[in-house]
Amino acid sequence: MAGEGLLILHAMFGELAFITFGWAFVELIEPTKTRIIRAKWAALAGFAGTVLSWIVGGYYYVTLYPKARTLIKGGPWPWGHLIVMEAKEHLFLIGPFLAALLLFIVWWKGEELMVDRDSRNASLALSMILAVGAVVMLFTGAIIGISERVALG
Amino acid sequence: MRGMASVKPKRSLEAPLGVATLVTTVAITIMTLGSELYPPLKAWLATTFGHHWVGKGVISIVLFLVVAVVSYPALTRSERSMAAWSYRLVAVVVLATVTIVAFFTYEFFFG
Numbered sequence: 001m002a003g004e005g006l007l008i009l010h011a012m013f014g015e016l017a018f019i020t021f022g023w024a025f026v027e028l029i030e031p032t033k034t035r036i037i038r039a040k041w042a043a044l045a046g047f048a049g050t051v052l053s054w055i056v057g058g059y060y061y062v063t064l065y066p067k068a069r070t071l072i073k074g075g076p077w078p079w080g081h082l083i084v085m086e087a088k089e090h091l092f093l094i095g096p097f098l099a100a101l102l103l104f105i106v107w108w109k110g111e112e113l114m115v116d117r118d119s120r121n122a123s124l125a126l127s128m129i130l131a132v133g134a135v136v137m138l139f140t141g142a143i144i145g146i147s148e149r150v151a152l153g
Numbered sequence: 154m155r156g157m158a159s160v161k162p163k164r165s166l167e168a169p170l171g172v173a174t175l176v177t178t179v180a181i182t183i184m185t186l187g188s189e190l191y192p193p194l195k196a197w198l199a200t201t202f203g204h205h206w207v208g209k210g211v212i213s214i215v216l217f218l219v220v221a222v223v224s225y226p227a228l229t230r231s232e233r234s235m236a237a238w239s240y241r242l243v244a245v246v247v248l249a250t251v252t253i254v255a256f257f258t259y260e261f262f263f264g
Contacts, residue, residue, distance in 0.1 A: 054210075062204045079261055086257040089206055090185040091250055097174045097217055098246070105167045105235060119167075122235035129243050 003064040010057035011141060017049035017099070018134035024106065025127040028120060031113050036106075039113075039123075043106045046130060047099040053137075054096055061089060071151045072144070080147020088140040095133055102126040168228040171238040173221035175245055177213050182249040184209045186256055 020042040027039035072081040102123060109119045188195035188205055198208030 058207070058210070062207060082261045083254070083257045087250075087254045090181060090209070090253055093181045093210055093213055094178050094246060094249065097177050097213070098242070100217075101167065101170050101174045101242075104170050108167055118234050118236045122167075122171075122239035125236070125239040125243050129246060133246075 003060060006056055006060040006064070007145075010053050010060060011138065013049045013053035013056060014134055014137055014141070015049075017046045017053060017095075018131055018138065020046040020049060021099075021102075021127045021131040021134060024102070025124060025131060028106075028113065028123050028127065031120065033111060033114070036111055036113055040106050040110070043099075043103045043127070046127075047096075047103045050095050050099040050130075050134075054092065057092070068144075068148045072147045075147065075151025077147040077150050080144050084140050084143050084147070088137060088144070091133070092137060095130065095137075098126055098130055098133070102130060165231075165233040165235065166229055167235055168233045168238065169221045169225045171235060171242065172224050172228060173217045175238070175242050176220045177217045178242070178245050178249055180216050181209065181213055182252055184212065185253055189256070189260065 024039045024042035024046060027035040027042060031039065069081050069085070072078060072085075105119055105123050105126070106113070109116060109123075113120045113123065184194075184198075188198060188209070195205045198205040202208035202211055
C-alpha cells in the first residue's frame with residue numbers, strides 16, 4: 001500500500017511539473033510585469049515538482065521497485081523494464097538541472113525578460129523541453145505500470 | 154521605459170549554470186552507457202552509494218555545482234547569449250535521449 005502511495009505522489013509531482021512548466025512557457029511568450037510574476041511562481045512550482053518527484057520516485061525505485069522489476073522481466077512485456085524503465089530512470093536525472101537553470105533565469109532576469117529577447121528565448125526553450133520531458137516521463141511511467149499489470153495476468 | 158543600453162545591465166550569472174547543466178547532461182549519458190558497458194563501474198557505484206542510480210544522481214549534483222563554481226569567473230566576464238546556450242542544451246538533451254533510448258533498445262534486441 002505504501003508503494004502505491006509513493007507512486008501516486010511521484011506521478012502527482014510530475015503532473016505538477018508538467019502543468020507549471022507549460023504555464024511558465026505561456027506566460028513568457030509575451031511577458032508583462034504580471035505575467036512575469038506568474039512565470040516566476042510557475043517555474044518555482046515546476047522545480048519543486050521535479051525535485052519532489054525525483055526524491056519520492058527515487059525512494060520507490062530503490063526500495064520497492066525491485067519486486068516489480070523481477071515481475072516485469074519475467075512477464076509478457078519485459079521491454080517495459082529493459083527499455084522503458086532503464087531509459088526513464090536515467091533521463092529523469094537531467095530534469096532537475098534543466099529546471100534549476102530555468103528557475104534561475106526567470107528569477108534573476110525578472111522584468112528584464114520583457115525587453116531581453118535573448119533570455120526570454122532561453123526561458124521559452126527550457127520551459128518547453130521541460131514540459132515535453134515531464135509528459136514523456138508520465139507516459140513512460142504508465143507503460144511501466146501496465147507492464148507490471150500484464151505480468152500479473 | 155528602459156533604454157536599449159540598460160537591457161542587459163547585469164553580468165550573465167546564468168551562463169555558469171547553463172554550462173554546468175550541459176556538462177551534467179553529457180556526464181549522465183556517459184555514466185549511463187559506461188555503467189552498462191563496463192560492469193565494474195556499475196558495481197563501484199552500487200557499493201559506494203548503495204545503488205548505482207543513487208550514485209549517478211549524487212555525482213551529477215556534485216558535478217553541476219563544481220562546474221558552476223569553476224566556470225563562474227570565466228563565464229561572467231562578459232555578456233553571453235543564453236538563447237544560444239539553451240538551444241545547444243536542448244539539442245544535447247534530445248541527443249542524450251535518442252542515445253540512451255537507442256542503447257537500451259539495442260541491448261534488448263541484440264545485447
